[in-house]
Amino acid sequence: MVAALLLTGLSGWSLGASAQPDPLPSWNDGKSKQAIVDFVAKVTREGGPDFVKPAERIATFDNDGTLWAEQPVYFQVQFAFDEVKRLAVQNPDWKTKEPFRSVLARDLKGLAASGEKGLLQIMAATHTGMTTDQFAAAVANWLASARHPSKQRRYDEMVYQPQLELLAYLRTNGFKTFIVSGGGVEFMRVFAEKAYGIPPEQVIGSTGVVKFRIGGDGRPELFKDSKVEFVDDGPGKPVGINRFIGRRPILAFGNSDGDLQMLQYTAAGSGARLALIVHHTDAEREWAYDRTSKIGKLDKALDEAKAKGWTVVDMKTDWKTVFPASK
Amino acid sequence: MVAALLLTGLSGWSLGASAQPDPLPSWNDGKSKQAIVDFVAKVTREGGPDFVKPAERIATFDNDGTLWAEQPVYFQVQFAFDEVKRLAVQNPDWKTKEPFRSVLARDLKGLAASGEKGLLQIMAATHTGMTTDQFAAAVANWLASARHPSKQRRYDEMVYQPQLELLAYLRTNGFKTFIVSGGGVEFMRVFAEKAYGIPPEQVIGSTGVVKFRIGGDGRPELFKDSKVEFVDDGPGKPVGINRFIGRRPILAFGNSDGDLQMLQYTAAGSGARLALIVHHTDAEREWAYDRTSKIGKLDKALDEAKAKGWTVVDMKTDWKTVFPASK
Numbered sequence: 001m002v003a004a005l006l007l008t009g010l011s012g013w014s015l016g017a018s019a020q021p022d023p024l025p026s027w028n029d030g031k032s033k034q035a036i037v038d039f040v041a042k043v044t045r046e047g048g049p050d051f052v053k054p055a056e057r058i059a060t061f062d063n064d065g066t067l068w069a070e071q072p073v074y075f076q077v078q079f080a081f082d083e084v085k086r087l088a089v090q091n092p093d094w095k096t097k098e099p100f101r102s103v104l105a106r107d108l109k110g111l112a113a114s115g116e117k118g119l120l121q122i123m124a125a126t127h128t129g130m131t132t133d134q135f136a137a138a139v140a141n142w143l144a145s146a147r148h149p150s151k152q153r154r155y156d157e158m159v160y161q162p163q164l165e166l167l168a169y170l171r172t173n174g175f176k177t178f179i180v181s182g183g184g185v186e187f188m189r190v191f192a193e194k195a196y197g198i199p200p201e202q203v204i205g206s207t208g209v210v211k212f213r214i215g216g217d218g219r220p221e222l223f224k225d226s227k228v229e230f231v232d233d234g235p236g237k238p239v240g241i242n243r244f245i246g247r248r249p250i251l252a253f254g255n256s257d258g259d260l261q262m263l264q265y266t267a268a269g270s271g272a273r274l275a276l277i278v279h280h281t282d283a284e285r286e287w288a289y290d291r292t293s294k295i296g297k298l299d300k301a302l303d304e305a306k307a308k309g310w311t312v313v314d315m316k317t318d319w320k321t322v323f324p325a326s327k
Numbered sequence: 328m329v330a331a332l333l334l335t336g337l338s339g340w341s342l343g344a345s346a347q348p349d350p351l352p353s354w355n356d357g358k359s360k361q362a363i364v365d366f367v368a369k370v371t372r373e374g375g376p377d378f379v380k381p382a383e384r385i386a387t388f389d390n391d392g393t394l395w396a397e398q399p400v401y402f403q404v405q406f407a408f409d410e411v412k413r414l415a416v417q418n419p420d421w422k423t424k425e426p427f428r429s430v431l432a433r434d435l436k437g438l439a440a441s442g443e444k445g446l447l448q449i450m451a452a453t454h455t456g457m458t459t460d461q462f463a464a465a466v467a468n469w470l471a472s473a474r475h476p477s478k479q480r481r482y483d484e485m486v487y488q489p490q491l492e493l494l495a496y497l498r499t500n501g502f503k504t505f506i507v508s509g510g511g512v513e514f515m516r517v518f519a520e521k522a523y524g525i526p527p528e529q530v531i532g533s534t535g536v537v538k539f540r541i542g543g544d545g546r547p548e549l550f551k552d553s554k555v556e557f558v559d560d561g562p563g564k565p566v567g568i569n570r571f572i573g574r575r576p577i578l579a580f581g582n583s584d585g586d587l588q589m590l591q592y593t594a595a596g597s598g599a600r601l602a603l604i605v606h607h608t609d610a611e612r613e614w615a616y617d618r619t620s621k622i623g624k625l626d627k628a629l630d631e632a633k634a635k636g637w638t639v640v641d642m643k644t645d646w647k648t649v650f651p652a653s654k
Contacts, residue, residue: 055526132569176528189573199382200573201503202528210569212562212588220591222569235539242459242537242549244571246516246527261539265547 023169026162026321032276033318035311036166039274040173043250050272054174058249060241060262061163063181063188063205065255065296066278067196068159069148071287074295075155076187077119079142083126091125100125120228128208128226131215132186135224139190153326156191160278161324163253167196175251178202180241182233182258186224204244206232237262255280260301263310275310277301282316285323350496353489353648359603360645362638363493366601367500370577377599381501385576387568387589388490390508390515390532392582392623393605394523395486396475398614401622402482403514404446406469410453418452427452447555455535455553458542459513462551466517480653483518487605488651490580494523502578505529507568509560509585513551531571533559564589582607587628590637602637604628609643612650 027033043052064070084094084103094100099118102110111118127135143156151158167177179188179198185205192198209225232240238261241249252259252266255278263275279298280289290298305312315322354360369377370384391397411421411430421427426445429437438445454462470483478485494504506515506525512532519525536552559567565588568576579586579593582605590602606625607616617625632639642649 055520058528185570185573193382201385201571203573207570210566212565212592219595220565220588222565222592238539238547238549239537243512243534244528246512246530261547265539265549268546 023172024162024165026165026319028318028320030318032311032313035274036169036276039251039272040170043272044173052250052271056247056250057170057173057175058178058245058247059170059175059251060178060180060204060245060249060253060266061167062254062256062259062262063179063183065280066160066253066259067163067179068155069151069286070296071289072149072295074183075158076183078146078155079139079187080122080126082142082146083138084122087126124226127184127187128224130224132210132222132224135186136190139187143191151323153323156195157326158323159195160319161321162319164196164324166253167198170251171197176202178204178241178245178249180204180232180237180252180262182206182231182236184208185232204232204240206230206236233258235261238265241265250274252276253278254301256296256298257301260304263301264304267308267310275305275308277305277310277312279312279314281314282319282322284316286315288316350499351489351492353492353646355645355647357645359638359640362601363496363603366578366599367497370599371500379577379598383574383577384497384500384502385505385572385574386497386502386578387505387507387531387572387576387580387593388494389581389583389586389589390506390510392607393487393580393586394490394506395482396478396613397623398616399476399622401510402485403510405473405482406466406514407449407453409469409473410465411449414453451553454511454514455551457551459537459549459551462513463517466514470518478650480650483522484653485650486522487646488648489646491523491651493580494525497578498524503529505531505568505572505576507531507559507564507579507589509533509558509563511535512559531559531567533557533563560585562588565592568592577601579603580605581628583623583625584628587631590628591631594635594637602632602635604632604637604639606639606641608641609646609649611643613642615643 024033042048042050043057045051061067064074081103084100088094088104094104099111099114099121102114103122143154146155147153148155148158170177177198179192179202181188183205185203185207188205189200189203192203193200207229209227209229211223211225213221213223215221230236237259241262248269249266250269250272251274252262253276254263267273267275280287280296282288289296290302351360369375370379372378388394391401408430411427415421415431421431426438426441426448429441430449470481473482474480475482475485497504504525506519506529508515510532512530512534515532516527516530519530520527534556536554536556538550538552540548540550542548557563564586568589575596576593577596577599578601579589580603581590594600594602607614607623609615616623617629
């Protein structure tokens with residue numbers, strides 16, 4: 001008790017003597033940063049009208065285009081293409097068999113002709129028919145060696161510095177931060193903890209069927225089947241949030257129409273809510289795209305954001321830095 | 328810094344002056360308690376050969392028969408029967424329509440004759456066709472008013488005091504505690520946080536299909552559909568653990584053959600592991616049942632526990648108290 005009293009007294013004195021450092025140094029001062037800081041102050045002010053208990057401070061973030069980049073193709077798709085090349089050695093028939101032939105020959109037209117069916121075949125060949133441990137190892141190996149074609153960085157360094165600061169700031173303020181992404185959950189979990197400080201159990205994504213079986217060595221293992229089980233995109237996002245978290249978020253951050261229902265669901269809860277959208281407006285430091293983009297199309301959600309007063313973060317003006325310093 | 332030093336000094340002094348209280352007072356001294364205490368000491372000893380980082384200290388608990396009682400029928404089934412009675416007012420045809428007629432007439436033979444199909448109809452009628460919020464409210468109302476037929480307690484007071492202590496002890500030692508149950512996730516989440524200190528996002532269970540829609544009032548809502556989506560039992564348990572947690576537990580606790588694969592999967596990981604089973608041996612304070620019971624059958628898992636040296640907790644001799652003092 002004496003110790004606690006001493007500590008309280010001295011901490012108070014020491015806090016008063018120095019200013020708090022800015023927790024969001026990569027965010028320029030402006031409406032977006034202010035909206036975030038005001039919201040966090042409001043929900044954490046004990047006794048205030050908008051106070052939210054720490055256990056209910058749930059924040060959900062889309063991944064592709066919100067926490068890391070997604071151009072020129074979703075990074076998980078790039079992983080699948082690279083895996084086709086790596087696995088071609090064991091699959092000599094791929095040289096003449098579509099859609100694999102097109103990937104190996106870098107034939108974009110041929111790949112486009114194989115359509116969604118072709119892409120699903122590529123995903124199945126590179127993401128299933130192996131144990132969960134084997135798949136995680138393949139992703140880790142790829143992350144360690146692959147580089148982004150134009151930025152020449154490791155893919156797990158294509159994360160947004162301002163968002164890393166925001167995640168840390170929210171956690172410091174008692175929030176539990178989750179990823180809610182259309183990407184594959186087994187793919188994201190390999191890097192989410194190191195890249196974002198988000199542990200596997202707080203990563204929600206699309207899933208394939210996984211089966212429990214006793215392996216050849218007599219040890220239990222989990223085998224990734226080729227059947228898609230759940231697509232965590234669009235209306236699937238609030239469904240995924242309900243299934244995995246069981247609580248409505250008070251803050252949600254997305255960047256495309258695939259995040260619209262998550263933002264609607266979050267904003268519709270009672271009490272203080274914050275819905276945010278990254279608007280990709282920075283052709284120089286990153287990419288500029290929205291209503292007509294094939295990747296990360298932002299059209300309906302941009303209209304609804306304006307109509308409902310959601311916070312639209314303008315990458316070009318709101319972010320001082322985009323990517324962290326390369327390691 | 329000065330404050331921190333003062334605190335360290337004084338805390339050390341004050342800890343040295345008094346003995347640590349027993350964190351598991353409702354556990355009798357014996358092999359089971361010792362196995363738990365030894366395991367926790369081992370995995371938390373920094374620099375020791377069995378040290379596990381806090382982020383990887385995942386503990387999973389079955390619910391029915393492991394954290395709370397399950398006799399004479401699973402409590403969720405009792406909820407469904409009670410809901411049939413409550414909802415009969417709005418469904419006058421149920422008086423003559425099976426399986427509802429049997430529930431309303433307390434006709435156990437008639438109910439048994441309707442079989443699994445009948446039970447699924449009862450579950451669908453009481454668990455689906457409503458929003459997730461409406462269902463949660465129905466469960467909360469039932470818990471507040473219903474009493475166990477023989478013990479005359481609220482159902483959420485039919486929890487095991489030794490397990491409440493174990494959950495708290497694990498959390499104090501940096502573990503993250505999860506429920507992994509065949510029960511419905513939307514049912515358990517209503518009471519798990521208050522009863523066990525386990526938040527909704529750490530409750531894994533069976534799920535039905537849920538759909539996102541914009542309700543009549545223009546607000547987004549989640550609607551519970553009648554289709555079963557995932558049965559978190561038997562081989563489904565390691566699958567559910569992988570899907571929701573994405574890490575293999577280092578400790579798992581069950582009580583029936585439905586927990587066998589979760590225990591196998593947990594025990595098969597590398598490093599220190601603890602697999603535990605509650606053996607219901609106490610006909611006086613609780614119930615005594617195992618190999619031939621319809622509810623919570625414990626047969627194969629009991630054999631495997633003996634063969635593999637898992638910890639079998641004997642309720643009669645290992646637990647000083649079974650239920651907490653009634654509130």
